[in-house]
Amino acid sequence: MARVIMALLMGLFSLFLFFVVAEAASYFLGNAGLILALILMAAYFFIVQYRASRDNPDAYRKDWPVMLSFDATWIIVGFLMILRERNQAAIFQGLEIIFSCLAVTWAGAFAASMKARRPSL
Numbered sequence: 557m558a559r560v561i562m563a564l565l566m567g568l569f570s571l572f573l574f575f576v577v578a579e580a581a582s583y584f585l586g587n588a589g590l591i592l593a594l595i596l597m598a599a600y601f602f603i604v605q606y607r608a609s610r611d612n613p614d615a616y617r618k619d620w621p622v623m624l625s626f627d628a629t630w631i632i633v634g635f636l637m638i639l640r641e642r643n644q645a646a647i648f649q650g651l652e653i654i655f656s657c658l659a660v661t662w663a664g665a666f667a668a669s670m671k672a673r674r675p676s677l
Contacts, residue, residue, distance in 0.1 A: 563626035605664030
C-alpha cells in the first residue's frame with residue numbers, strides 16, 4: 557500500500573514538473589523545447605518505475621497497482637482532454653498522453669524485471 561501511495565504522489569509531482577519544464581523549454585527553445593520536455597518526461601516515468609520495480613522478476617505482470625497509481629494523474633488529464641475538447645487534434649493528444657505514459661511506465665517495469673531475472677555475478 558505504501559508503494560501505491562508513493563507512486564501516486566510521484567505521478568502527481570510529475571504533472572507539476574512537466575508543466576514547469578515544458579514552459580521553460582518552450583520559452584527558450586520553442587517547439588524543440590517541447591520535444592525535449594516530452595523526452596525528459598518519458599525518461600522520468602521510465603526511471604521512477606524502474607526504481608519502484610527493481611528486484612521484482614515479475615514486475616511487468618504484477619506491479620499494475622503501482623503502475624496505474626503512478627500514471628493516474630496523466631490518465632485523468634488525458635480522459636478530460638478527450639471528454640472536454642471538440643477538436644480532433646486535442647482528442648488524439650489525450651489518447652497519446654494516456655498510451656505513452658502507460659507504455660513508458662510498463663517499459664520501466666519490464667526492464668526492472670529483466671534485470672532482476674539476470675543472475676548476479
